[in-house]
Amino acid sequence: MQIISPNYILTPDVLLTEQSIAFDKTIQKIAPLEELQKEFPQAEHIQLEKNSLLMPGLINAHVHIEFSANKNHLSYGDFLNWLYSVIENREDLINGCDLSCMDKAIDMMLTNGITSFGAISSHAMDLEACANAKQNVVFFNELIGSQASMADALFTDFLSRLDASKTIQRENFHPAVAIHSPYSVHPILVKKALEIVKNEKLKLTAHFMESQAEREWLDSSSGDFKQFFTELLKQENSVTDAKEFLSYFEGYETLLTHAVETNEEELETIKRNKHTIIHCPISNRLLGNKTLNIKALNDKNIRWIVATDGLSSNYKLDLFEEMKISLFMHSSAPLLKFAQELIKGVTINAADALGLNAGEIKEGKNADMIILDLNNTPNDELAIHLLLHRYNISKVFINGKLEKGTL
Known part of the structure; x- marks a missing residue:
C-alpha cells in the first residue's frame, strides 16, 4: 500500500x-x-x-504497432495514394519493424502518459511486444479479405492468431477482434467472426467510413476504389454496403474508427446500438479525409473517443498532441467545453468503451x-x-x- x-x-x-x-x-x-x-x-x-x-x-484505443517503422515511406494528402504507397512499401515496413522497433513505439506511448492501448494487429508480429508491454493491452486480432474464394484460408489464419493471443496469461492483456472495414472483409468472414465475438464476449472494433473512396464504393461500386479493386482484386462490385455492414453489429457495442463519411441513417444506427466512434484527427488530415463531425455525434448522444492511429498515418504516438490538433481543427466548438470532452475521450470514456477498469x-x-x-x-x-x-x-x-x- x-x-x-x-x-x-x-x-x-x-x-x-x-x-x-x-x-x-x-x-x-x-x-x-x-x-x-x-x-x-x-x-x-x-x-x-x-x-x-x-x-x-491516458488510453489510446486504436494504434497499429506493426507499422511503426514508417518515417518517410508513405505518401500523404490523398487516401488512395497513401493506400497504394502502403501496398508498395508493405514488405519494407513490416520487415523493417522488428521487436525493438515495436518496443520503441510502445515505450513512446508510455513516455507520453499512455497507460492502456488497443493494438490493431494484422499479422500478430506485435504479439510478443504487446504481451511484454508495461501497459494494459486490448489486443485486436484483425480480420481482412474481400474475396470469397480465400475465405477459408483467411479465417483459418485469423483463428490461429486469435488463439495465440489467448495464450497470453499476463494480467490486463485482453484478446479481442477487429474487422478491418466494410470494403475489405467479405460478409461470410464477418458473420463467422462475430459468432465468436458474441459467444466469447470479446471487444470488437472496425474501421468505418474513413474516406470518400469508401463512401462511393459501398454506395454504388464506383469512385476511386473502382480501379483499385478491379486491377488488384479482379472485383467489379463491393461485397457489401454500409447499411448491411452495420446490421451485423446489431445489439453488440462496437468501436468504429474514423466515421468521417457517415450519413444520417448510419448515425441513427450507431446511436441505437450504442457504438463508439474513435476520432483520429491527425490521421484523417494526413490521408486527405474529412474532419469528424463531432457536433453531429454530440447532438445524437453518440460517444466518441480519441486515438492516434498508427505511425503509418501519424508522426508520433502522443494523445496530448492528438487532442491539441483536434482542438484547433474543430474551430467552432466551445473551447473549454471541447477541451474537457477531449480529455474524457482519452480517459474515462475510452476506458468505458474498451471495458477497462481505468480512466x-x-x-x-x-x-x-x-x-x-x-x-x-x-x-x-x-x-x-x-x-x-x-x-x-x-x-x-x-x-x-x-x-x-x-x-
Whole structure:
C-alpha cells in the first residue's frame, strides 16, 4: 500500500485539492493525508513536488504497432495514394519493424502518459511486444479479405492468431477482434467472426467510413476504389454496403474508427446500438479525409473517443498532441467545453468503451495514474492549458506500479 500526495488531482471531471490517494493495484481511498495515514499506518508516503497534478493515465484505443517503422515511406494528402504507397512499401515496413522497433513505439506511448492501448494487429508480429508491454493491452486480432474464394484460408489464419493471443496469461492483456472495414472483409468472414465475438464476449472494433473512396464504393461500386479493386482484386462490385455492414453489429457495442463519411441513417444506427466512434484527427488530415463531425455525434448522444492511429498515418504516438490538433481543427466548438470532452475521450470514456477498469481517479479503479509538472497554480481553464502547453509527465503508474520516473 502507498499513499501519494499531489497538489492537485484531476479525476477527470473535477479538480481536487488537499487530497491524497491510498493505492495498491487499485485506488483504495481518496481523502486528506492525515485520514489516510491513520487508516493505512504501514503505507509508504509519496510527497510530490509543488504544482504537481495527478490525473488518470491516458488510453489510446486504436494504434497499429506493426507499422511503426514508417518515417518517410508513405505518401500523404490523398487516401488512395497513401493506400497504394502502403501496398508498395508493405514488405519494407513490416520487415523493417522488428521487436525493438515495436518496443520503441510502445515505450513512446508510455513516455507520453499512455497507460492502456488497443493494438490493431494484422499479422500478430506485435504479439510478443504487446504481451511484454508495461501497459494494459486490448489486443485486436484483425480480420481482412474481400474475396470469397480465400475465405477459408483467411479465417483459418485469423483463428490461429486469435488463439495465440489467448495464450497470453499476463494480467490486463485482453484478446479481442477487429474487422478491418466494410470494403475489405467479405460478409461470410464477418458473420463467422462475430459468432465468436458474441459467444466469447470479446471487444470488437472496425474501421468505418474513413474516406470518400469508401463512401462511393459501398454506395454504388464506383469512385476511386473502382480501379483499385478491379486491377488488384479482379472485383467489379463491393461485397457489401454500409447499411448491411452495420446490421451485423446489431445489439453488440462496437468501436468504429474514423466515421468521417457517415450519413444520417448510419448515425441513427450507431446511436441505437450504442457504438463508439474513435476520432483520429491527425490521421484523417494526413490521408486527405474529412474532419469528424463531432457536433453531429454530440447532438445524437453518440460517444466518441480519441486515438492516434498508427505511425503509418501519424508522426508520433502522443494523445496530448492528438487532442491539441483536434482542438484547433474543430474551430467552432466551445473551447473549454471541447477541451474537457477531449480529455474524457482519452480517459474515462475510452476506458468505458474498451471495458477497462481505468480512466478515472476513483476508489476501486485501477491505479493507472500520471503526474504532470505544472508551471503554476491551475485555474478554471486547466483543460485548455493541458492541451496547449504539453507539461512534463514526470511519473507514470500502471496498476499501482511506478513504470516511469523515480520516487
